[in-house]
Amino acid sequence: xxxxxxxxxxxxxxxxxxxxxxxxxxxxxxxxxxxxxxxxxxxxxxxxxxxxxxxxxxxxxxxxxxxxxxxxxxxxxxxxxxxxxxxxxxxxxxxxxxxxxxxxxxxxxxxxxxxxxxxxxxxxxxxxxxxxxxxxxxxxxxxxxxxxxxxxxxxxxxxxxxxxxxxxxxxxxxxxxxxxxxxxxxxxxxxxxxxxxxxxxxxxxxxxxxxxxxxxxxxxxxxxxxxxxxxxxxxxxxxxxxxxxxxxxxxxxxxxxxxxxxxxxxxxxxxxxxxxxxxxxxxxxxxxxxxxxxxxxxxxxxxxxxxxxxxxxxxxxxxxxxxxxxxxxxxxxxxxxxxxxxxxxxxxxxxxxxxxxxxxxxxxxxxxxxxxxxxxxxxxxxxxxxxxxxxxxxxxxxxxxxxxxxxxxxxxxxxxxxxxxxxxxxxxxxxxxxxxxxxxxxxxxxxxxxxxxxxxxxxxxxxxxxxxxxxxxxxxxxxxxxxxxxxxxxxxxxxxxxxxxxxxxxxxxxxxxxxxxxxxxxxxxxxxxxxxxx
Numbered sequence: 391x392x393x394x395x396x397x398x399x400x401x402x403x404x405x406x407x408x409x410x411x412x413x414x415x416x417x418x419x420x421x422x423x424x425x426x427x428x429x430x431x432x433x434x435x436x437x438x439x440x441x442x443x444x445x446x447x448x449x450x451x452x453x454x455x456x457x458x459x460x461x462x463x464x465x466x467x468x469x470x471x472x473x474x475x476x477x478x479x480x481x482x483x484x485x486x487x488x489x490x491x492x493x494x495x496x497x498x499x500x501x502x503x504x505x506x507x508x509x510x511x512x513x514x515x516x517x518x519x520x521x522x523x524x525x526x527x528x529x530x531x532x533x534x535x536x537x538x539x540x541x542x543x544x545x546x547x548x549x550x551x552x553x554x555x556x557x558x559x560x561x562x563x564x565x566x567x568x569x570x571x572x573x574x575x576x577x578x579x580x581x582x583x584x585x586x587x588x589x590x591x592x593x594x595x596x597x598x599x600x601x602x603x604x605x606x607x608x609x610x611x612x613x614x615x616x617x618x619x620x621x622x623x624x625x626x627x628x629x630x631x632x633x634x635x636x637x638x639x640x641x642x643x644x645x646x647x648x649x650x651x652x653x654x655x656x657x658x659x660x661x662x663x664x665x666x667x668x669x670x671x672x673x674x675x676x677x678x679x680x681x682x683x684x685x686x687x688x689x690x691x692x693x694x695x696x697x698x699x700x701x702x703x704x705x706x707x708x709x710x711x712x713x714x715x716x717x718x719x720x721x722x723x724x725x726x727x728x729x730x731x732x733x734x735x736x737x738x739x740x741x742x743x744x745x746x747x748x749x750x751x752x753x754x755x756x757x758x759x760x761x762x763x764x765x766x767x768x769x770x771x772x773x774x775x776x777x778x779x780x781x782x783x784x785x786x787x788x789x790x791x792x793x794x795x796x797x798x799x800x801x802x803x804x805x806x807x808x809x810x811x812x813x814x815x816x817x818x819x820x821x822x823x824x825x826x827x828x829x830x831x832x833x834x835x836x837x838x839x840x841x842x843x844x845x846x847x848x849x850x851x852x853x854x855x856x857x858x859x860x861x862x863x864x865x866x867x868x869x870x871x872x873x874x875x876x877x878x879x880x881x882x883x884x885x886x887x888x889x890x891x892x893x894x895x896x897x898x899x900x901x902x903x904x905x906x907x908x909x910x911x912x913x914x915x916x917x918x919x920x921x922x923x924x
Contacts, residue, residue, distance in 0.1 A: 466675075467510035468714040470775040472882060475807065478763045484771050485779040487791035488557065488755040488800045490746070491717065492739075493705055493729035495519035498879075499911075500708060500731040502918040510713045511880040513773030516872050517801050520908060522865040524558035524799060534560040534751040535794065537834055539853035541806070542862040545896065546874050546888035550805055553853065554866050555757070555834055557800040563749040564796070564841050567665035569605040569625070571597075571748075574653040575638065576673035577611045582640035585731070586707040590672050591635040593704070593736035597670075598632060600744045601625030608656040609634055612649025613641075622660045651690065657699045666748055669701045671719065675712030692790070695724040698842065700793070702747065704739070705729040717776075724753070724793050742906070746795035754791040754846065755838040758784040759804065764828035768807040770884065772873055784837055787846050794838075803873055805884075806831070829855035868900035868909060875916055890920055 476484070494515035501508040527536050536558045544550035573594055581587045601607065605625040611617050619634050653669045661667055691701065701723030703716045713729075720727035726747065728739045739747055756779060761769050771778070783789040794800060834851040862870070874893040877885040894916040901909045 464710040465509065465708070466712045466714050468512075468717065468776055472775050472880075472884065473770050473778065474884065475768045475770045475805075477768055478761045478766050478809070482761055482763065483758055483781045483784075484761070484769070484804070485756065485758040485781050485784045486771060486774040486802070487777045487779055488757060488794055489514055489774060489777050489792050490518055490794060490798045490800060491515050491720065491727040492519045493713065493717065493727045496729040496731050496735050497705070497711070497713065499915060500729070502915055502922065504708065505922060507922065508879055508919075511876055512775070513873055513876040513880070514777070514802065515773075516876050517773070517803070517869050518799065520868070520872070520912075522556055522799055522801060522869065523863075524556040524865075526558050527560045529560065529562045531560065533838075533847070533849050534562075534840075535755075535836070535838075537836060537849070537851040539831075539834065539851065539857045540862060540866050541831055541853065541858040542860070542866060542870075544805055544886075545870060545892060546877065547805065547886035550807055550886070551858070552866075552870055552873075553804040553806055553831060553857070554869060555759070555802045555804070557755070557757070557794070557836065559746070559751050559794045559796060559798045559800075561745070561797040562751070563745055564751055565664050565666060565749065566604075568662050569601060569748060570622075570657060570660045570662045570665055570667045571601070571605065571625075572608040572610060572653045572657045572669045574649060574669055574671045575609065575611045576613070576671075577638055577640050578613045579641050580674055580710060581707070583707055586674055587638055587640045589730065589733065589736070590704075590706055591638055592733055593730055593740060594635050594672070595632050596733075596736055597740040597744075598625060598628055598635075600741060606660055606662075607631055608653075608660065610649060610653045610656065611638065612652075616649040616652045618652065618656065621656060654690070654694045654699060658694075658697070661699070666750075667699045668725070668748065669699065669723075670704065671701060672704045672706060673716070674707035674710060675705060675716045691719065691722045695722070695790075700750065701725040703727045721792075722790070724750075724790070726793075726795070738906070743795075743797070746798040749796045750793045750841050751796050751798075752794040752838040753841055753843075754787075754789070755794050755800070755836065756784050756789070756791045757800075757802065758835040758837070760833045760835065761804075761806075762828055762830045762832055763809055765809050765831050766806045767809040769804050772803040772805060773876075774802065784835070787839070787844060801869060803870070804832075831855075831857055864900040864902050867896055868902075871897035871900065872912065875919070879919060890916055894920075 492515050494510055494512040497510060498508045498516065524538050525536050527534060538556045540554045541551055544552045575590065577587065598607065603624055603626040606622045607620060607625050608618070608622055609620040611619060620631060623631060657667050657669055701719065702725040703720040705711060705713065705716050705727070717727050730736045730739065758781070777792070779789065831853045834853065835848060836851070837846045837848045839846045871893045874888045875890055877888040878890050894913055897909065897916065898913045901913065904910055
């Protein structure tokens, strides 16, 4: 994954000019999303001056002051059922939308450091939080990604195997036309906590530092009403933008259901043809129901996504975190969702991963895996529980799926049970062979759209017998350890004899160079979990 150095040079401020239809799994969120989002925009009050209250604050990993705060029961998480094992002869296809969200991992970290048993564990988000050394496509490659596969024994289930599928996006950004970014900031009373609005302000200061004179920034706050604090300000006017951020103040009652619409209007008015047009919503997600209908907001989000204005969601805070709502907003808005628990995490998302957060290189990327009954009798997809699609939606270009940013990686695991006996004929690639006649494990089909296009292209990647190894790479070993830990921590019904001690051992053995210390941190987090649950 492409990363910019965390110590990116601050640009000097200069003078400037004046001022598809959702997937089957996601459709279940539509009504709840719209109701919650209406309230999201009608839940809170306008911002007042804060002065420089956030100036000089250190909200990094060493700040422990907020971690002792008690967690109440108002946090909300999606509880989509995990996929059970499927019979290859009756269900030879497995289809899901790509997902590059990482919020579940940083939220897990926050909960463990707070001394609370973790909720809202999404296996794929834990796995995709980390970098893996997949080969990248050449800058002039026809497809903006590569796909690699590897198969090895499953550590938690004797006789089972794991298939790791890795999609690596190109690091080449698709445009140099500039960024048109709208910050949509929740300044409601519920944001009046040290790990919410002050951290939000410092996080967006980091983002401003990544932009330059070719980019514009608008700032909208919402609470009792929405306010436009900046309209298409050239991003090299850093001092002006930072002053606005430092003067934010939280407080007030409910009202004002137009913040999102105002943000989209500004993004549309300042639309950069061929550029990156994005709303970045920052909130704790503590929304109340407003007066608008669910259909109005669902249509609003999806219409703007189709127009080329995307939305990303940054979650802040604890105690009343509405994780499920924020994830659904990002899904419907062709965006990504990250949870910011520290300033270091903000730096990771908004600085180190700036290109992958901001620039889409493949839209509506869907993966369909065809399992071979000659080698696999049963299988299950690990994670992606609310990203699964109906098989027929793979070829349907109106079906919404995940977007992949420059340098992003998408990793998925399948747990496989080797085949025994013969397979019936069924007209598919592998279904007309008897068990034992073919050595392929599976074939990965990837369908995606080039940014701004309506028609998709398909690329096919078979995984043959040579995909199996008894000595998996350190990336495979580490990612499999993440999965094993997640199976235990999420209380999976299919965890076999998964063990956090073994997961920690395996993860520790595969830390590697670890330039950002993230893998080592995960090893420590397993230890935190073990001490918490005994």
